Each structure stands twice: as C-alpha cells, then as structure tokens.
Amino acid sequence: MTAASQSHRYSDIPSSRRPASTGTNALAPIAIIGAGPAGLLLARFFERSRIAYTVFERDQGPEIRSGSGTLDVRPITGQLALKQAGLLDRFNALARHGVSTTIVDAQANVLLNAGGKEDKERPEIDRRDLQRLLQEAVPLDKVVWGSKVETVSRAADGVMTIHMADQTTLSGFRLVIGADGAWSKVRPLLTPAVPQYSGIVFYTTYVQPDDAGYPVADSLAQQGNYLAMSGTRKIFLHYLSDRSYFLSVGLDVAEGQSDKSSLQNGAVLWESLLKDKFQDWTPKLVDLVRQSDGAFRAWPLYNLPVEAVASQWTSVQGVTLVGDAAHLTVPTGDGVNNALFDSLELATQITEHGIDRLDDAVAEYEKPMLVRARAAIEKGHWTAEKLFGPGAPHSFFRAMGVDM
Template sequence: MASKVFKASISTKTAPIAIIGAGPCGLTLARLLERQKVDYVVYERDESATSANAGGSLDIHEATGQAALRKAGLWDAFRKEARWEDDRFTVYDKFGKQHLDGKSNGGVDEAGRPEIDRKTLRQILLDSVPKEKIKWGSTLKAVKMHQAGLPALEFTSGATVEGFKLVVGTDGAWSKVRSMITQVKPQYSGRTYVEAQITEENPLFKSVLDKFGHGTASLLAGASQMIVQRQGNGWYRVYFGIQAPEHYVGRELDSASVEALRKSLLSDFYSDWAEEAKDFVRHADHFRSWPLYHLPVESQNWTTVPGLALAGDAAHLALPNGEGVNCAMWDAVELAKSIETHGLDNLDEAVREYEKDLLVRGKAHIEDGIQLGNLMSHETGPAALVKAFQENDF
C-alpha cells in the first residue's frame, strides 16, 4: 500500500516551520514563535505529555534558561514551581565525609540556579502553546529533500509530510534531522549512569533526608561516583556513575536482572565504599540504564543546509554539566530572534546567522561536559572537583 503524502502549502494553511521534538528546547522555540505570530507545528514521538520517563530535576541558569523563560513570558509560571531551596551542591568522598557545601545564589532569595523537575518545566511550556500545534505519537523515521529542495518528513506510521520551509531538529541525542546535516554520530564516553529512586516508602528515605536534605550531593571516588538529587515531590533520584562497557547494563531490567545488577555494583564498583553508601545500591529501586554519549568537539563545524536547523542536544550533545537544558533553551531564543529578524522569506539566511554562534556555543558546551566528567571521575576523588569550584571554573 502506498504511503500517505500530505503536502504543505499556503492554500492548505500548513505551517511553514516544523519542530521535531516537544522537549524544553522545541517547546521554548514553539512558544517564542507563537509570540512572534509565526506559524509552526511540533511533532513529538511520545503519545502524550505523561507517556515517557520525564527525567530528573534541572537547575535553570539566570543568563540562559531563566532569560529564555522571561522572553517567553513564562517567568511567573516558572517562579511558582521553581525550588530555590534546592540550589545547593555538596560533595562527599566514598566514606561520607563532606568536602564542599555551596549555593550559587549567595544566600539571595530568587537568585542563582533554582531547580525544577523536567516534567514540570515541560508542562509549563506545553500550557503556553495551543494544543493543536502539538502532534503527539509522531515518530520521525527520516528527513528527505523533496520539491525543489524543501524538506519532507517521513514518519514510522507511513505518512509523509512535505513542503515545509524549515524543519528544526530538537530531537535529541539520536536526531534524525542531524543526519541530513552531518554524518557525525554521538560517541560513547566510557561512562554509564545507573539511575534509581528512593521514594518516601523506602526504608532508606529518612536517613537520606537527614544526611543530604535539599539539593544535589555528589559522592566521588575516582572511577565510581554516586549522585543523590532531591526531586520536586521530595523523593530522591540516585545516579550510580560507573566506567563500564557501553552495553554493560541492559536496556530492559526485570527483577532478576536488577538483583544481578545490585550484586555487580557492590562487588565491582563500590566494594570499598562506606556501608551507608552501599545501602543506596541495596535499597534503591526503579533502576534504569543511562549510558553517557556526547558529540565530538570537532562536530561543531557543519555547513548550513537549506531548509534544516538544529538546536539543543541534536546540535551539541554533551556529557552532563548542568548546562544542557539551559543551552538548549537559549538556542531556541537565538533561532527565534534570527527568524524574526530575517523573516519567513529568508529562513536560510536566518539559520546561517544563527549557526555562527550556535557552533561556538556548542563546542564550548561539549568541552565543558568532557572537563566536568574528568573532574567527577578524577583519581583524587573529590579534591579536583572541589578545587575547580573554589577557583570558579564551574
């Protein structure tokens, strides 16, 4: 059976701009275009706003993420949900000794880098755009160039939509849009996070609350780390950071494989840690594997491809460094501003101008992620990271 083809044209009033991905980056761009009265459509593979793992807590930075929310007219909505009390970063060694306790706001109310759950931030952004602009359950299979160089979108459903003036890839690490711009792919860092949760019903919860309280705590011991992060509901996410082969932890974890994973973590990665730290491995639940990938630094040098643009992780996937969502939301600001400046009849020039700074930002972002990853896994344990923070390198 032939696949369905939907042609975008002025006569059918189909949007000139397609955004692939309804994460914070894509939705920030959508909101900004909405305010500029530029038509668009957002395609998202999730079936709904609540159908996927929403991720953990995000710290939103003043000059980028917060500035983007202000420009989007969403600052008041953000303030109602932001957790300034969780703007706290502590560092411990594997024996539980504290080496750093800091806040980025210097004790000033509503300053610094407040936290917000990713799902909450996403909902704020979703509530700011018309529901009909989001096409849920739309998994992009490929981007092709049809009709005099205009991009066409092929979906796994068999449908093809063509005729857009610009397709913006905010579709994350394994971006289908990026593959039409550059053949560079993310590379495995050699590190994996095993994510788990400690809920209020967990026997470990009270001791975690008493020891770590608000914010994010990092326990560092060279090749192995633990990161304990408070969430908006008061629970904690724990990230067990290990140096391991790419597929060391399976994607699907049943009860038997979780127990095997616990034993492996305790014997192979945390055998000499304090017993209270080992209790995280013993008692945390809802395990999930998160191998850490990043784009090569040298990937930030592509030539503009007419009809296509990238933003967020699709453009500059980096190792965790606290900047990812902030950098992504600022990409949206810069792209929207360039579109407003150049207009819909000059979108290629708008993208070309946007990419000049994007590639510079992206290179720095990837480099920062690599640097922080090296500090987090430094052979001296907490010492290297603490020194970097004290010298304001981060």
C-alpha cells in the same frame, strides 16, 4: 500503494493537528522535531509571534516522562529565554531557590559544601515540572503526537520531507528544526558526527518518602543535592518537588553492558553490576541502592565530538538544530540552559527576518550558535575527564582552583 506508504503534504495533516494560517507569511510552514524543552519553547515563541508551525513528537501523548531529575536554570541563558517567552514568573513559582550541594567521598566524608540560601542565581526545577510548564504554554493540538521520525531529506528545490517510522512521509516544509536530542534524526543533514560514548553509565531511580531508605537519604541530602564520588564511581541524590529523591549510581562500564533483567530493583542491580565496584564504600551509601525497591533506568552518557560543530558542519538551507541535537554533552549544568537560549536566539532571528527569509534567519542564528556549541562540547569533554573520570572529585577541585 497503501495509505501508510503514500506521500502527504503539510496540508494533509488533520486541521486539528496543524496550525491555522495567520496571515500571508504563515503559509510557509515550519516543522519542529521534538517536544522537549527546546522544541516547546520554540513553539511558544512562534505562537506569540503568530508564526505557523507544527511540532512532531515520538511520544504518544503529553504525559510527562519518568526517569528525570533536576535542572538549574541560569540567569543569562535559561532564565532570560523563559522571561522573553513570558514564563519566568511561572518558573519562579515552581523552582527551588537557594539549593545546597554537598560533595562527599566514598566514606561520606564531606569535601565541599556549596550553594545554600545565599545562592539565588541558580534556582533548580524538576525536569518534569519544566516540561509540564512548557507543555501548558503551547496549544497541544499544535503537537502531532506519536510521530516517530526516521529521517529528514531535502529535495533539489529546497522542499523538506519528513519520513516517519511508519512509512508515512510529510513534505512541503520550508524549514525543519531538529530539537530531537542526542540521537537526532535531523543532524545527519548537517554533520556526519555521531555521539561518542563517555564510558560512564548512571543507573537511576527514585527514593519515595515511604521507602525504607528515605530517612537516610533525607538526612544526607537535606532537601538539596548530595554527590558522593570516588573516581568513576558515583552515588548522587537530588531532592524533587514531591519530596522524593532522584537517586543515580554512576560507574564505568562497557557500552551496552546493562540489560533490563539487572535493573528490576536495587538488590539485583547490586549483585549483577555494582557489588565489585562499590565494595569499599560505606554501607550508609550503598544501602541506599541495595534497599531500593523500584526499577532502575540505565542512562549512558555521551558527547558529540568537537568536529561536529567545527570542521564537519555544513550549513544546509531549510534545516537547523537546537539543544542537544546541536551540542550534546555529558551533564555540565549547561544543557537545558543552552537549549532554551538556542530557541530564543532562533525564534528571534525568524521573527526579525520574517517567514519569507528563513534561510537568512537560520544563517544569522547559526553563526553564534556554532561558537557556543563548540564551547559547550569542549566543556563536556572537560567535565567527562575532570568530574566523571578516574581522578574525581579531586581532579575537578584542582581544575576549578578549589583549595582542599
């Protein structure tokens, strides 16, 4: 048997890559799958409560991923979780307060202005800045980088085993927490549901201050959010902390239609996928795409079905989910807030119940989480129809009671 195919227990993880025991209760380890916001905030709470844990992350190191935009963090969910973790002051130092949002049509006619200096309730932060904040809040030797999880299994005696893509297995965990996002490898233990394609893909890139299109982007968005919509077609700009803009182009395409050759720059993307769909849009907007020199990234939008957290969910001792792993939706503004709040709620239950009553802690966490998850997924399907569907943005305005 080769070393890669041998089964290893928790104690076989190199000591530099696993938590030290912090008392009798810390001998039963917890595994967190995923070092995104939900997983790292959980680790932060466990660190402060001296609860032993290990985070497994598929990325090779703590470098911040590219291809991300902005997040608005809400007071009673995301901000509350950060406050309880002792991170709110650091968040406020990085966040932008009073960010404006402008919604326009395909000819750049303004339909709605919202937010602005008076809106102090929903500060925005770059996703990469939030990720960096959370990484800095957790000892990075508690994260096992380059750990691509293939599956997770549960033995008859309740012992959890993590199966890596390189054929390595780690067993002995009493609780495995799936914080591994849309395509969670932990989710199948709890529900057979899989993400459903919304029909919409966004192609994303950055407009840098020295790019030819930057003056136009800056004049339109004015260091805020600028959302151009006509049915399923979208061109969005989001201002980032380094003065660049996150540019995303959305449209309805068949699943898997994009290939890397069409994403190398804006001119190629325009000719291969966008020209026929955006030919009636004002040049001021489409030139932002056509003149982009950087590569684009395809971001297809998915929702979990409501049944995932309703009729198809079966609680299993030794495993649970947080964030998108539990309640994936298209962007609604709630995703990271729900994820951070999940982590607060789960960490609170584990701290209160203690490591010897993990199953009771998870049961108490899942009761309200599944209610929240159902509401989140239902909102995701509503948003897919009203904001990303063929009637947008007017279908969204009507549903929200906005008088146009």
